[in-house]
Each structure stands twice: as C-alpha cells, then as structure tokens.
Amino acid sequence: MISSLENYAAIVGNEVIDHLRQLADRLKGMKVIHVNSTREGGGVAEILSWLVPFKQQLGLDAEWEVITGKKDFYQCTKNFHNGLQGAQVAMPDHLLATYEQTNRENAERLRSKLTDADFVFIHDPQPAPLLRSFPDRKGKWVWRCHIDLSRPYRAVWKYLRDFVVHYDASIWSLANFAQPLPHPLYLIAPSIDPLSQKNRDLDxxxxxxxxxxxxxxxxxxxxxxxxxxxxxxxxxxxxxxxxxxxxxxxxxxxxxxxxxxxxxxxxxxxxxxxxxxxxxxxxxxxxxxxxxxxxxxxxxxxxxxxxxxxxxxxxxxxxxxxxxxxxxxxxxxxxxxxxxxxxxxxxxxxxxxxxxxxxxxxxxxxxxxxxxxxxxxxxxxxxxFLVTRHLREYLTLMYATMQETVERIEL
Known part of the structure; x- marks a missing residue:
C-alpha cells in the first residue's frame, strides 16, 4: 500500500507537500501513462510502483502498462542493456526483427490507451520503438533512460538512437549519461519511498x-x-x-x-x-x-x-x-x-x-x-533522494514540456 502524501510531511515538511499540490493543480485530469517491460524486479518497476499512485493522489489520470515478449525479445533487450553499458555484444538480424515486431504487437494492444494520452513515458530500450506505431498521437512522449550510457557500445546506441530521436524529450539520471539528441534533455535522479515496506523504520x-x-x-x-x-x-x-x-x-x-x-x-x-x-x-x-x-x-x-x-x-x-x-x-x-x-x-x-x-x-x-x-x-x-523531490521534478518536466515555446514559465 502507498502512503498518503500527507504522511510525508513529517519527514520533508508541509511546504514540500503543498508545493507538490500547487504544481499538480495545473495538470489535474491529464492522462499519463508509463510503459516498461516488467512489474517486478529491478529499480524501474520499484519506482513506478509508487510514482504512478502518487500521481493519482495528485489528481492525474495515471496508469502503468507493461509490454510483453518471448525469450528472443528479452535476449535482444538484455544484449542492448549490456551494450549500452559498454560491452561489445552481438546484434543478429533475427533478434532485431523480433524486437521490432514485438513492439508493433504491443503497440496494437495498447493503441486505444496510448493514442489519446496527454503524456506517455517510455522507460528504457525495451519499449523504445513503440513511438513509431503512433504517428497520430495526441500527447507528448518522453523516453526515460535508467541505464549508464556514459560509454555505450556505439553500434547498439546507433541502432536505438533511431527510435529515441523522435521523442519530444528524454530523461537521464546523470549528465554524463546523456547522449546528443535534437530534443530537450532533462536530468532526474531516481529516489526511494521512505515509508515503503523496504525503507520504513523497524522495531x-x-x-x-x-x-x-x-x-x-x-x-x-x-x-x-x-x-x-x-x-x-x-x-x-x-x-x-x-x-x-x-x-x-x-x-x-x-x-x-x-x-x-x-x-x-x-x-x-x-x-x-x-x-x-x-x-x-x-x-x-x-x-x-x-x-x-x-x-x-x-x-x-x-x-x-x-x-x-x-x-x-x-x-x-x-x-x-x-x-x-x-x-x-x-x-x-x-x-x-x-x-x-x-x-x-x-x-x-x-x-x-x-x-x-x-x-x-x-x-x-x-x-x-x-x-x-x-x-x-x-x-x-x-x-x-526521496520520492517528493522525484515527483516534483516529474511534474515540473510535464508542465515545461507543455509550455515548450515559452521562455519563462510562471507557476
């Protein structure tokens, strides 16, 4: 169970919670969908398990979707993960074909939800090609990279960059992970939930x-x-x-x-x-x-x-x-x-x-x-590195992306 945001005031102060609600007022009712490749295991799933419910608490219509695939798909994306972190990996044509086909199949399954979303956040390489299947999308699409891309195996990044380059923005954990792209790049470090079962005080x-x-x-x-x-x-x-x-x-x-x-x-x-x-x-x-x-x-x-x-x-x-x-x-x-x-x-x-x-x-x-x-x-x-800072930066990014032609944003 996710705690109520008010419970975090005892840790971070009432002003922080009030600021979150102020930011969210501008975004209430917007449909926001996060997409990754697993509901359990690893930091991305853990972050999404609280990030989406907190957005719901703030009045956003937030959802979390997971793409599915078979063994060859996950073998391909594991190779991508290793390659993006510097390992020289094989990229056989049959695995790349499976990767792209699996994303097309997932796009059809998720089409009704993603087409009309105000914001879609795509996490890591696994679902990166989804964007290509939505030429008539309504909202902003943001690619979120959780991987250390400071020294990628260039062949892997060159291939994936062709998918990522068309997003409206991208998010990176550290500045030296970020790669040159023609859209706005944002830095948002991950965080933990101090009131979760994994982090709450214990007797x-x-x-x-x-x-x-x-x-x-x-x-x-x-x-x-x-x-x-x-x-x-x-x-x-x-x-x-x-x-x-x-x-x-x-x-x-x-x-x-x-x-x-x-x-x-x-x-x-x-x-x-x-x-x-x-x-x-x-x-x-x-x-x-x-x-x-x-x-x-x-x-x-x-x-x-x-x-x-x-x-x-x-x-x-x-x-x-x-x-x-x-x-x-x-x-x-x-x-x-x-x-x-x-x-x-x-x-x-x-x-x-x-x-x-x-x-x-x-x-x-x-x-x-x-x-x-x-x-x-x-x-x-x-x-x-607590959830309240993380949530504030996501809300700020969303508002900034909506106001992309404005030089100064007043909140």
Whole structure:
C-alpha cells in the first residue's frame, strides 16, 4: 500500500507537500501513462510502483502498462542493456526483427490507451520503438533512460538512437549519461519511498529476527550486498573481497537478490555465484522473491556495512536504501553510485576487491567513523533522494514540456 502524501510531511515538511499540490493543480485530469517491460524486479518497476499512485493522489489520470515478449525479445533487450553499458555484444538480424515486431504487437494492444494520452513515458530500450506505431498521437512522449550510457557500445546506441530521436524529450539520471539528441534533455535522479515496506523504520525485534530466519551468526559483523544477480553488479568480486576481509577480521557475507522477468541471464549468474561461494558457512546467497521488501529492509538494518560493488550502475537504489538506514556504503566508482557515495564522507568508492576489503576492515576497526559516515549518508538521502523531490521534478518536466515555446514559465 502507498502512503498518503500527507504522511510525508513529517519527514520533508508541509511546504514540500503543498508545493507538490500547487504544481499538480495545473495538470489535474491529464492522462499519463508509463510503459516498461516488467512489474517486478529491478529499480524501474520499484519506482513506478509508487510514482504512478502518487500521481493519482495528485489528481492525474495515471496508469502503468507493461509490454510483453518471448525469450528472443528479452535476449535482444538484455544484449542492448549490456551494450549500452559498454560491452561489445552481438546484434543478429533475427533478434532485431523480433524486437521490432514485438513492439508493433504491443503497440496494437495498447493503441486505444496510448493514442489519446496527454503524456506517455517510455522507460528504457525495451519499449523504445513503440513511438513509431503512433504517428497520430495526441500527447507528448518522453523516453526515460535508467541505464549508464556514459560509454555505450556505439553500434547498439546507433541502432536505438533511431527510435529515441523522435521523442519530444528524454530523461537521464546523470549528465554524463546523456547522449546528443535534437530534443530537450532533462536530468532526474531516481529516489526511494521512505515509508515503503523496504525503507520504513523497524522495531529492533524485526531486525534481529533476520538472524534466525536466514541462519546468520549474531556474533559476526554482517556485510551485505542487495542486488539482482547480474555481472555488472560484480557479485564474484564481492565474494573475493569478503575472503580478503576474513583473513584479518571475522565477518559474514549476505548476497541477497532476485531475478527480473526481463533478465534472461540471472539464473546463469546465480549459478556462478553459488559455485564461487562453495561451502563457506559464512557466505549466504539469498534468492528472494520480488515482494521480500521487509526482509531486505531488516537485512540492511542488521548490517554493519553495505556494499554495491557495481562495475556499471545507472543509479543504484540499493545504495540509497542502505544510506537511508544510516549505513555507510562501499560502492563501485561508477555511474549513479558517484552521485550518492561521497568518498570518505558517506562511504567509499572502490575499483577492486582489494580496495573494498581495505575499506571494510577500516570501518570495522573505527566504529565511531562508521556511525558518523552512516549519519551523513542518511542526511544526504533526506535532502536529495526521496520520492517528493522525484515527483516534483516529474511534474515540473510535464508542465515545461507543455509550455515548450515559452521562455519563462510562471507557476
């Protein structure tokens, strides 16, 4: 269940909520549709699960639609995802044909809704070609990229750019992700819902219960990484870092995550992770269902330190979640993690397992520094990465897109 917007006033203040309602007054009744490729698994689905209901609370006619496809479609879009993050991937003609045909089929299924919408937000590469099937569309179409496109494999981006170039605007998480396009480009960083099951405050008993639930040792410091089982999240590097830590300091490691319906590589990566963990009793590989929000919340709160050792990262909501819970994060020096982990202040940025191990050992030996960094981490999220800021920027973008020929907009 999504909390009422008024409940957030206790966290961000009444003025913030009043400002949201003021912005939304100009947009009430407008039909807004978000389209992505999965309802569960990954940050995009998580964001849409609250973004759409909040728009409804503000008086917009908001909906969330999901495109569907078969195995070859998801294999193609996974290749796109990897290619956009820098990997050299194959682009066989039969997969590209499936990709375009699947989008045409979904366009027919969604035609009655999308044609008359005032705003359509298309998330990531999977549904990007939908626009071509709507030459007589009524409203504004915006492509939202959640991926690190700072150094894409050029062949993949060249192909996808032909679809994206015709949108009325695009949204990016960071400035260095944005690619040259002939329409307005907006920067909107993702965010978390502090009152959701995954982020709300927990009783100490709820936190302590995870040790029994997952057979963890309450006498050992807990190091946790929460993420999909994806090579860009570098779970094997996390296990290597854990082994380097354990040479000097007794610890236990949790790698917790799940799959996503649009990620065909998840099972293969999970198998590699389990093989790397072997029979070490202090390495816990948890394959959690998509709705295990309370369990993830408790695991992060029970942890001494959280990791997100990604080699590419569009943003990293798990970083935001851990920081909100007062945990310093040791993260990969890449993408959206840099926007959150202020090196030596809210955590540490690292490039290698050796670097991650060194920083974990340092914090475990300097508990005062660990707690101080955790408080700075929570403050950073409070001021920058909560849903109210995210929602305000979406509303502002919508109003600005409507007034595209006006040099100055008065609200």
């Amino acid at each position: 100490p008993q709820e936190v302590a219960a995870v040790f029994n639930t997952y057979n963890l040792n309450p006498d050992l410091p807990l190091i946790t990484q929460v993420s999909r089982f994806d090579r860009f999240k570098d779970p094997l590097g996390v296990i290597e870092a854990y082994r380097l830590i354990k040479e000097f300091t007794p610890v236990q490691l949790v790698l917790a995550g799940g799959g996503a319906s649009d990620d065909p590589e998840g099972e293969e990566v999970l198998r590699e992770v389990r093989e790397a963990a072997g029979d070490d009793p202090d390495v816990h590989i948890l394959l959690l269902p998509a709705d295990a929000h309370l369990e993830i919340n408790a695991l992060q709160r029970a942890s001494a330190i959280c990791l997100q050792k990604s080699t590419r990262e569009g943003f990293g909501l798990t970083v935001t979640e851990a920081m909100w819970k007062g945990k310093p994060v040791i993260g990969g020096d890449t993408g959206g993690i840099r926007l959150q982990v202020v090196n030596h202040h809210t955590g540490f940025l690292v490039n290698t397992p050796e670097g991650a191990a060194l920083r974990v050992r340092y914090l475990l030996k300097n508990r005062d520094r660990l707690e101080a960094m955790g408080q700075k981490a929570r403050d950073l999220v409070l001021n920058n």
